[in-house]
Amino acid sequence: MTAIQINSVEKSYKGFKALKGVSLNIEQGEFFGLLGPNGAGKTTLISTIAGLIRPDVGSVKIHGHDVVTDFRNARKNLGVVPQELVFDPFFTVRETLRLQSGYYGIKNNDGWIDEIMHNLDLTNKADVNMRALSGGMKRRVLVAQALVHKPPVIVLDEPTAGVDVELRQTLWKFISRLNREGHTVVLTTHYLEEAEAMCQRVAMLKLGEVVALDSMQGLLRRVSGSQLIVHLKEDTLPEGLRPLVSHDENENGKGNRYSLRINAPGEVEAILARLRESGAVVDEMQLQQADLEDIFLQIMGDAKAGKGAL
Numbered sequence: 160m161t162a163i164q165i166n167s168v169e170k171s172y173k174g175f176k177a178l179k180g181v182s183l184n185i186e187q188g189e190f191f192g193l194l195g196p197n198g199a200g201k202t203t204l205i206s207t208i209a210g211l212i213r214p215d216v217g218s219v220k221i222h223g224h225d226v227v228t229d230f231r232n233a234r235k236n237l238g239v240v241p242q243e244l245v246f247d248p249f250f251t252v253r254e255t256l257r258l259q260s261g262y263y264g265i266k267n268n269d270g271w272i273d274e275i276m277h278n279l280d281l282t283n284k285a286d287v288n289m290r291a292l293s294g295g296m297k298r299r300v301l302v303a304q305a306l307v308h309k310p311p312v313i314v315l316d317e318p319t320a321g322v323d324v325e326l327r328q329t330l331w332k333f334i335s336r337l338n339r340e341g342h343t344v345v346l347t348t349h350y351l352e353e354a355e356a357m358c359q360r361v362a363m364l365k366l367g368e369v370v371a372l373d374s375m376q377g378l379l380r381r382v383s384g385s386q387l388i389v390h391l392k393e394d395t396l397p398e399g400l401r402p403l404v405s406h407d408e409n410e411n412g413k414g415n416r417y418s419l420r421i422n423a424p425g426e427v428e429a430i431l432a433r434l435r436e437s438g439a440v441v442d443e444m445q446l447q448q449a450d451l452e453d454i455f456l457q458i459m460g461d462a463k464a465g466k467g468a469l
Contacts, residue, residue, distance in 0.1 A: 160222070161184050161185070161222075162188075162222060162311065162312050162343040163185040163208060163219070164220040165181055165182055166217050166218050166219070167180050167181070167217040167218075168204070168214045168216070169214060169216040170203055170212065170215055176367055177200050177203040178200050179366070179367040179368045180217070181200070181204060181217075181364075181367070182217075183362055183369065183372070185360075186343070187222075187341070187343055188343060189343055189360060190343075190357055190358050190360075191343070191345045191359070191362070192345075192346050192347075192348075192358035192361040193205075193346065193347045193361075193364070194347065194351070194354060194364070194455065195365060199366065200364050200367040200368075201347050202242070203367075205314055205316050205347065208221070208226065208314060208345075209239045210226040213227055221236045221237050221312055222236045222311065222312070224236065235263060235308065237310050237314065238306055238308065239316070240301050240302050240305045240313070240315045241301065241316055242316040242317040244294060246290075246301075247289060248288070248289055248290040249288075249289075251285065251287060251288055251289070252281055252284050252285050252289065252292070252303075253272065253285045255289060255300060255304065256268075256276075256304065256307050257269075259304045259307045259308075260272070263307075263308040271309065272303075275306055278333040278336075279302060279330070279333060280325075281300065281303060294321065295322045295326050298318070298319075298326065299326060311341070311342055312342070313334070313337065313343065314344075315334070315344065315345065317347060317348055319348065319353065327353075334357075344357075351450075351452045352452075354451060360373070360375065361378060363459075365459060370458055375451070378454050379449060379450075379454065385422075385424075385447060386421070387421050387427055387430060388417070388418050389419065389430075389434070389443070390415060390444070391415040391417075391440065392415070393415065394415060394439040394440060395415065396417050396439070397434065397437040399433055400433055400434075403420050415442075418447075424446075
């Protein structure tokens with residue numbers, strides 16, 4: 160079943176086109192990453208999914224419910240954790256979550272509220288006024304508010320921005336559990352290591368367009384090879400290996416540490432053989448696999464250069 164269906168969505172603000180015909184299908188139970196640099200259109204797309212703005216062209220459906228023409232059912236199926244800290248300063252944590260339950264017509268929801276607070280380590284703050292909480296605790300409450308009506312689709316917009324390691328670990332443990340139980344999770348984040356660890360599939364946006372859409376493993380295979388980092392002992396790199404240098408790690412072109420591109424593990428021995436033939440001595444060596452940050456930078460660079468999407 161398709162959890163979120165985005166069809167040819169366009170949105171402009173005073174002549175600026177924030178979204179340029181975005182189309183995506185996110186399946187029920189997926190942990191999906193929506194990535195891109197600042198200004199890529201991520202927030203506009205999330206606002207469209209949440210029904211906060213209307214697209215100029217195209218449509219968005221949540222579990223088959225159009226976010227414009229069937230907004231009540233669409234929003235019942237969706238929980239959104241916004242990037243901004245928005246809270247009512249007149250209520251305690253528990254009162255805030257009870258009030259949020261009431262928005263969805265849910266009565267006697269204290270059992271689930273207690274479970275959410277326990278899993279987000281908010282139990283000891285249940286009767287504390289919202290304005291007395293730290294920024295990290297307020298963000299936990301935002302997550303709790305998005306989950307209070309047990310939505311099958313959860314959208315997390317920069318959920319760990321500026322928060323401590325403890326919250327990150329607590330949040331991801333709980334969200335991973337919900338995902339295993341069948342909830343669809345859509346994540347936007349600038350912490351690419353989080354996306355790499357959590358997401359099964361990723362879409363990358365650049366200037367309002369989807370420039371990459373693939374599984375995480377597919378991106379890792381298709382976009383970038385590995386790096387062999389060699390530290391030579393009082394030697395320089397042989398000229399025959401210079402074309403393999405992805406970037407020179409030495410300051411001002413001086414030194415003896417280099418990152419070499421390789422496409423297969425078998426190439427390592429050939430590189431070592433060339434080094435031995437030249438008389439170079441390897442003081443230290445490290446094989447580094449491509450990660451999502453390498454892929455992100457390469458795709459964004461290709462998109463900027465007009466090389467097309469992957």
